[in-house]
Amino acid sequence: MSNEWLDTVVDARHEATSRIVVLDLVGSDAVELPEFAAGAHVDVLVDGVAGLVRQYSLCGPPHDRTRYRLAVLAETASRGGSLGMHRLRKGDRLRISRPRNRFKLSDEARRHLLVAGGIGVTPLLAMAHALEAGGAHYELHYCARSRADSAFAEELEHNPHVRLHFDDGPDDQRFDAATDIGRPDPGTALYVCGPGGFMDFVISRAHEAGWPPEAIHKERFTPVQDTAAHAADGTFTVRLAKSGGEYEIKEGENILDVLLAGGVDAPYSCQQGICGECVVRVLAGEPDHRDDILTDRERADGLFTTCSSRAHSPVLELDL
Numbered sequence: 564m565s566n567e568w569l570d571t572v573v574d575a576r577h578e579a580t581s582r583i584v585v586l587d588l589v590g591s592d593a594v595e596l597p598e599f600a601a602g603a604h605v606d607v608l609v610d611g612v613a614g615l616v617r618q619y620s621l622c623g624p625p626h627d628r629t630r631y632r633l634a635v636l637a638e639t640a641s642r643g644g645s646l647g648m649h650r651l652r653k654g655d656r657l658r659i660s661r662p663r664n665r666f667k668l669s670d671e672a673r674r675h676l677l678v679a680g681g682i683g684v685t686p687l688l689a690m691a692h693a694l695e696a697g698g699a700h701y702e703l704h705y706c707a708r709s710r711a712d713s714a715f716a717e718e719l720e721h722n723p724h725v726r727l728h729f730d731d732g733p734d735d736q737r738f739d740a741a742t743d744i745g746r747p748d749p750g751t752a753l754y755v756c757g758p759g760g761f762m763d764f765v766i767s768r769a770h771e772a773g774w775p776p777e778a779i780h781k782e783r784f785t786p787v788q789d790t791a792a793h794a795a796d797g798t799f800t801v802r803l804a805k806s807g808g809e810y811e812i813k814e815g816e817n818i819l820d821v822l823l824a825g826g827v828d829a830p831y832s833c834q835q836g837i838c839g840e841c842v843v844r845v846l847a848g849e850p851d852h853r854d855d856i857l858t859d860r861e862r863a864d865g866l867f868t869t870c871s872s873r874a875h876s877p878v879l880e881l882d883l
């Protein structure tokens with residue numbers, strides 16, 4: 564968990580829809596905020612209470628270091644995070660981490676196809692700002708239940724690179740994966756962000772159309788369902804190469820929880836398989852990857868998420 568927090572102040576707040584609040588944060592001492600690249604998120608210490616940490620994408624223009632913009636959906640099953648964010652008012656203080664990024668624009672692509680579902684538009688908005696500023700070739704498809712549910716429709720509707728798709732709108736404006744994603748094209752990168760069901764749909768259609776996995780970039784806003792915490796699997800041992808400590812991971816436990824309970828200074832943030840902060844290297848044993856963050860290449864390179872993955876082998880040795 565990051566312990567380097569930045570002090571910010573809510574400089575502007577507006578309710579973009581009945582469930583989405585948009586917050587502009589500035590540095591509390593008027594200094595410039597750290598630089599970030601499109602696709603980045605920050606951890607937010609909600610209500611200033613250690614332990615209630617949530618991740619939100621930065622959705623403003625990445626070149627603007629005077630403020631960070633967040634958009635927060637009030638979750639119906641909120642455990643306090645999103646509702647705490649909705650309670651913030653202009654002038655309130657908020658501690659955030661420095662930006663982190665596991666959802667970057669491809670340096671190699673000549674064309675960028677951005678597909679957003681609902682609040683998943685936030686990191687893609689920052690990407691659109693960056694691509695626009697760089698004169699890049701891009702297209703943003705923004706899908707929402709209705710215009711009333713879409714926080715950024717007004718801002719985006721006159722942008723010639725943007726297509727809005729509303730579930731309750733006429734057929735000819737609905738999102739159609741066959742035409743809106745189309746067939747893969749070397750040099751085009753596809754970026755997908757939104758609720759799990761939306762992402763599964765878009766990514767499976769892209770695979771069916773022949774898009775190679777390395778051309779598909781994704782970020783989930785909801786935890787992967789099949790995480791280690793829910794799995795009923797056998798016991799295995801995690802061995803830590805640096806300290807020599809060994810920890811037994813029983814059915815239904817996850818590695819990160821056991822390590823933290825044992826006082827190990829393991830990296831982490833979301834604990835939900837979303838942020839990638841807990842990634843460490845496997846030195847020995849056979850990992851059972853259950854995250855939705857690492858690419859095949861990263862897994863082949865030995866990277867591993869302790870909050871959501873397990874082991875197939877009786878012992879898994881980690882570079883910790």
Ligand code: FES
Pocket residue numbers: 830831832833834835836837838839840841842856868869870871
């Ligand atoms: S702590 Fe965020 S992915 Fe593991």
